[in-house]
Amino acid sequence: MRMAEVKQVSKNFGARQNLVRALNNISFKIERGEFVGVMGPSGAGKTTLLNVMSTIDQPTMGRIYLAGQEITTLPERDLAEFRRNNIGFIFQDFNLLPALSVRENLVMILSMLRLPADQVEQRLAYFSERLNLAELMSRYPNELSMGQKQRVAAARALMTRPQIVFADEPTGSLDSKSATELLQYLATINLEDETTIMMVTHDAFTASYCNRIIFIKDGALYAEVVRSGSRRQFFHQIIDMQAAIGGGNLSDFKNRL
Amino acid sequence: MGVILVISKIAFKNFRQHLAGRVLYLVAIALLVMISYDCLTTFENPIILKMSRLNPILGTLLILLVALLVFSLLIIFYANRFFVHQRHSEFGLLIVSGLPRGRIAWLFFLETLLGEVLALLMGLVLGLLTNKLFAMLLLRFMGISQETNHWWSLIGLRDVSVAYLVIFAIVGVLDAIRIFQLRPVRLLNPEQSASQPLTAPWLARFLAWLGPVLVAGSYLAIFKLNWLKPFRLADRASLNTLLIFMALLLGVWFVFRDTLPQLCARLRQSKWAYRHQRILDLAMTGSEFRRHHQSLTLTTVFVTASVVLLGIAAVSYADNYRDLDEEAPVDLAVDQAYHDQVAQEIRDQGGQLERLTSIQVKAVPAQMIGPHSREIMGQRNMPVEVISLAAYRRVQRHQRGLPPLQLQDRQALYISYNFQYQKLPAQVLRQNKIRFAQPGLPQLTISDYSRQYPLGNSLFYADLLVVPDAFFDQLQTAPARQLTGYRIKKMAPDSAFLRKIDQASFASKNLRKMVYHVDSSLRRSWLKLSATRQKKSANLISYSSNSYSVRGPFQVMLRRFLGVVIFVIVLLALLMTFAWASVFSLRQLSQVEQNRFDYLTMKKLGVAEDELLRYSDRQNRRVFLTPVLFGIANGLFIMHFVGWHLDHLPLKLLYLLTLVVFLVYWFFYLFTAYNYRRLLRTTQISTQRLI
Numbered sequence: 030m031r032m033a034e035v036k037q038v039s040k041n042f043g044a045r046q047n048l049v050r051a052l053n054n055i056s057f058k059i060e061r062g063e064f065v066g067v068m069g070p071s072g073a074g075k076t077t078l079l080n081v082m083s084t085i086d087q088p089t090m091g092r093i094y095l096a097g098q099e100i101t102t103l104p105e106r107d108l109a110e111f112r113r114n115n116i117g118f119i120f121q122d123f124n125l126l127p128a129l130s131v132r133e134n135l136v137m138i139l140s141m142l143r144l145p146a147d148q149v150e151q152r153l154a155y156f157s158e159r160l161n162l163a164e165l166m167s168r169y170p171n172e173l174s175m176g177q178k179q180r181v182a183a184a185r186a187l188m189t190r191p192q193i194v195f196a197d198e199p200t201g202s203l204d205s206k207s208a209t210e211l212l213q214y215l216a217t218i219n220l221e222d223e224t225t226i227m228m229v230t231h232d233a234f235t236a237s238y239c240n241r242i243i244f245i246k247d248g249a250l251y252a253e254v255v256r257s258g259s260r261r262q263f264f265h266q267i268i269d270m271q272a273a274i275g276g277g278n279l280s281d282f283k284n285r286l
Numbered sequence: 287m288g289v290i291l292v293i294s295k296i297a298f299k300n301f302r303q304h305l306a307g308r309v310l311y312l313v314a315i316a317l318l319v320m321i322s323y324d325c326l327t328t329f330e331n332p333i334i335l336k337m338s339r340l341n342p343i344l345g346t347l348l349i350l351l352v353a354l355l356v357f358s359l360l361i362i363f364y365a366n367r368f369f370v371h372q373r374h375s376e377f378g379l380l381i382v383s384g385l386p387r388g389r390i391a392w393l394f395f396l397e398t399l400l401g402e403v404l405a406l407l408m409g410l411v412l413g414l415l416t417n418k419l420f421a422m423l424l425l426r427f428m429g430i431s432q433e434t435n436h437w438w439s440l441i442g443l444r445d446v447s448v449a450y451l452v453i454f455a456i457v458g459v460l461d462a463i464r465i466f467q468l469r470p471v472r473l474l475n476p477e478q479s480a481s482q483p484l485t486a487p488w489l490a491r492f493l494a495w496l497g498p499v500l501v502a503g504s505y506l507a508i509f510k511l512n513w514l515k516p517f518r519l520a521d522r523a524s525l526n527t528l529l530i531f532m533a534l535l536l537g538v539w540f541v542f543r544d545t546l547p548q549l550c551a552r553l554r555q556s557k558w559a560y561r562h563q564r565i566l567d568l569a570m571t572g573s574e575f576r577r578h579h580q581s582l583t584l585t586t587v588f589v590t591a592s593v594v595l596l597g598i599a600a601v602s603y604a605d606n607y608r609d610l611d612e613e614a615p616v617d618l619a620v621d622q623a624y625h626d627q628v629a630q631e632i633r634d635q636g637g638q639l640e641r642l643t644s645i646q647v648k649a650v651p652a653q654m655i656g657p658h659s660r661e662i663m664g665q666r667n668m669p670v671e672v673i674s675l676a677a678y679r680r681v682q683r684h685q686r687g688l689p690p691l692q693l694q695d696r697q698a699l700y701i702s703y704n705f706q707y708q709k710l711p712a713q714v715l716r717q718n719k720i721r722f723a724q725p726g727l728p729q730l731t732i733s734d735y736s737r738q739y740p741l742g743n744s745l746f747y748a749d750l751l752v753v754p755d756a757f758f759d760q761l762q763t764a765p766a767r768q769l770t771g772y773r774i775k776k777m778a779p780d781s782a783f784l785r786k787i788d789q790a791s792f793a794s795k796n797l798r799k800m801v802y803h804v805d806s807s808l809r810r811s812w813l814k815l816s817a818t819r820q821k822k823s824a825n826l827i828s829y830s831s832n833s834y835s836v837r838g839p840f841q842v843m844l845r846r847f848l849g850v851v852i853f854v855i856v857l858l859a860l861l862m863t864f865a866w867a868s869v870f871s872l873r874q875l876s877q878v879e880q881n882r883f884d885y886l887t888m889k890k891l892g893v894a895e896d897e898l899l900r901y902s903d904r905q906n907r908r909v910f911l912t913p914v915l916f917g918i919a920n921g922l923f924i925m926h927f928v929g930w931h932l933d934h935l936p937l938k939l940l941y942l943l944t945l946v947v948f949l950v951y952w953f954f955y956l957f958t959a960y961n962y963r964r965l966l967r968t969t970q971i972s973t974q975r976l977i
């Protein structure tokens with residue numbers, strides 16, 4: 030079954046003189062149960078693509094289907110509900126609500142889904158064990174380190190058992206051990222629950238956990254690499270492609286300055 | 287030169303950008319300027335100057351003026367605080383990118399000055415336009431129906447402008463100091479500064495309870511306090527009052543700082559909050575309360591003050607006007623000893639006298655017995671003057687303010703001017719009896735209390751009894767007085783001549799004096815109606831009263847003064863309400879920047895936009911109206927309590943004025959909510975931080 034389809038989508042920001050074409054007539058498909066990576070130089074339009082696909086921003090042109098539903102024509106109210114029920118996000122900047130404790134940050138979403146209280150406890154226990162959150166539960170976001178925030182954000186995205194998870198550089202601020210743990214966990218739910226995952230990253234190691242990588246440059250599809258052999262092989266393929274696209278880690282770093 | 291031009295340009299751009307949210311604040315300043323100007327010009331208004339020779343009117347207006355200026359300073363200071371707050375992240379960026387702080391402060395000063403000067407000009411124009419209206423209103427409140435044409439005052443314009451420019455400068459300096467003290471780390475990471483308090487749980491819980499306990503305690507204390515006693519600083523009662531108000535203030539402070547946030551925290555952990563999706567809602571409200579407990583406390587205080595001020599205005603309006611009116615139409619009351627002399631003088635001046643009624647007064651020694659006699663009479667036994675029920679009814683026919691009266695055989699009405707100072711409920715008062723020194727007379731039960739004297743209080747020594755006719759006839763006293771009431775025609779109530787008569791009636795040679803020997807045994811005490819000059823001793827109490835009185839001059843004076851006082855109080859209370867509400871609205875709007883990101887997050891998590899807007903509305907409403915309702919409750923409570931000691935509190939009037947206060951805040955809430963929505967809507971998903 031097809032999980033997502035992007036058809037000739039463009040997204041512009043601004044107008045006239047300072048028009049930015051963040052996405053430029055891009056099309057691709059994602060099947061159910063895939064673990065797709067999105068890579069590209071900084072400013073290539075990765076975040077924009079994720080936003081547009083995850084219904085939190087509208088494309089300027091084109092159509093997007095998610096779980097068989099055309100989301101580009103849905104009214105805002107239905108979109109909110111759709112988002113709530115089907116999508117999990119791990120944002121680039123975590124987006125934890127500072128007024129809520131970690132526990133409340135997690136519970137709030139379930140409250141919106143009207144999940145019965147006993148199931149809430151179950152899921153809390155499960156995720157706090159899986160993502161090692163037990164001691165953090167009563168803390169507030171400003172008392173957490175970056176890595177801890179990232180884990181909480183991940184737990185929040187997965188708590189609702191979404192059909193598709195969008196992750197924007199989820200390992201960006203994690204040390205390699207936590208990053209590996211999170212990625213392994215994502216890979217596990219991808220395998221076990223058939224959760225579709227779409228993850229933006231600029232890091233080849235992180236990307237090597239995916240089944241398929243979409244490379245974009247200047248808002249357009251540049252190339253696609255599908256994992257066939259071992260992870261190590263895949264990793265090298267990705268590095269090669271990054272070099273070809275001219276926006277590897279180094280240039281990404283330069284762009285940020 | 288070039289730099290200044292650039293800075294001015296940026297300042298102007300910033301000013302325009304923020305204008306929409308600040309309109310009402312600027313209007314509030316304009317109104318303050320307007321009233322200040324109006325107030326100043328009255329000092330040059332010939333009619334009011336003429337009037338004020340006898341009147342503390344100008345003094346009252348001066349107080350208003352000073353209050354307005356101080357209040358303006360406060361308002362502008364606070365508003366600018368929020369403006370700086372609103373721009374924290376922007377300033378942080380500027381500082382980090384190396385712009386000197388002096389220049390940032392300068393930029394900010396220019397930008398705020400633009401708005402302030404605009405408001406000043408607007409206010410002056412409004413002042414010129416409304417000046418005549420203000421003077422007319424003032425005169426009308428004073429009961430004068432004269433035209434005034436005075437509206438242009440160069441000195442007034444100059445003084446108001448200078449005063450406000452000085453205020454702007456002071457606030458500018460304070461802002462600059464604040465900008466120099468900003469720490470960029472905190473500005474760029476607002477999350478860092480919004481850290482949770484690190485108090486021990488037991489202390490937190492203690493403080494949370496302290497708030498309500500203090501508030502309840504001060505309410506109780508207010509009940510215990512004997513109000514309306516003359517306030518003197520050395521007085522224990524005023525010290526207590528001060529302490530009580532400090533406690534109340536502190537209580538309100540803790541309620542906002544600790545109690546409400548913790549209550550919200552409690553609630554949001556409940557099943558109810560989970561089921562009704564109120565977790566976030568409560569969390570944000572709680573942290574808002576905590577973060578802004580200062581301005582919330584101030585709001586509560588201002589609202590309380592407004593309601594109390596309005597209450598006082600309502601009380602003095604209703605009470606004193608009634609006082610003035612209840613004697614109407616008895617313009618002249620005179621003892622038979624002076625009767626012919628005074629009547630002749632008035633006729634000589636072209637006045638006409640219409641005889642209304644005449645009553646007989648007897649003075650007898652008596653003793654009050656009962657549970658609270660001391661508090662009512664001040665001492666155990668004393669002379670009381672007595673009139674008959676028939677006489678009371680005769681006067682009542684003309685003096686409409688006198689309450690209707692039924693007396694049975696052994697009952698009496700007790701009239702005392704001091705009655706309103708007693709804090710005893712009527713049932714308790716009615717347990718008292720009067721015993722007379724004259725042998726063979728039965729005791730009388732006091733069936734009713736009043737503070738309204740037939741023919742006015744100035745003709746009586748102190749307390750007055752109204753007794754059944756048969757009883758009155760049995761009283762032996764010599765000589766009995768005869769008082770006659772007149773209506774004066776063809777003569778203005780405050781004509782120079784009547785004023786002269788009024789003054790003469792207080793001259794010591796015209797006063798009636800009585801010295802009363804207080805003795806523990808009632809039988810041996812004596813009573814003398816004479817100007818006896820006895821050596822002062824602890825057992826002697828002297829009384830005096832007028833032998834005749836004219837109502838007009840004092841009434842006119844009082845009406846004018848009261849008019850000004852009420853005018854000033856109402857104006858001040860409403861202006862205060864308006865101005866503070868506008869600042870509070872600014873505070874709320876300065877919050878958008880910080881909450882914007884959270885709203886965005888919620889949107890991403892699948893909360894629909896209209897739901898979010900409803901969230902923000904609800905939160906605004908809570909933060910806006912909680913202190914207002916709290917303040918109104920405080921104010922009404924205090925006024926109810928004060929009113930408890932009056933025969934009646936003009937509650938309808940007070941409620942009406944309180945409603946006005948509430949509506950002003952409600953209006954500002956709507957304005958704030960609208961602008962809040964507007965600012966939130968401009969937050970598109972895609973305007974999140976870019977990497």
Ligand SMILES: Nc1ncnc2c1ncn2[C@@H]1O[C@H](COP(=O)(O)OP(=O)(O)O)[C@@H](O)[C@H]1O
Pocket residue numbers: 042043049050051069070071072073074075076077078972973974976977
């Ligand atoms: N809200 C916005 N307004 C204007 N331009 C934007 C906005 N969001 C993104 N852009 C531009 O669109 C392009 C793609 O941005 P983004 O998707 O964030 O890139 P990245 O691949 O680094 O995540 C960039 O050039 C960026 O400057």
Ligand SMILES: [Mg+2]
Pocket residue numbers: 075076077121977
């Ligand atoms: Mg990005």
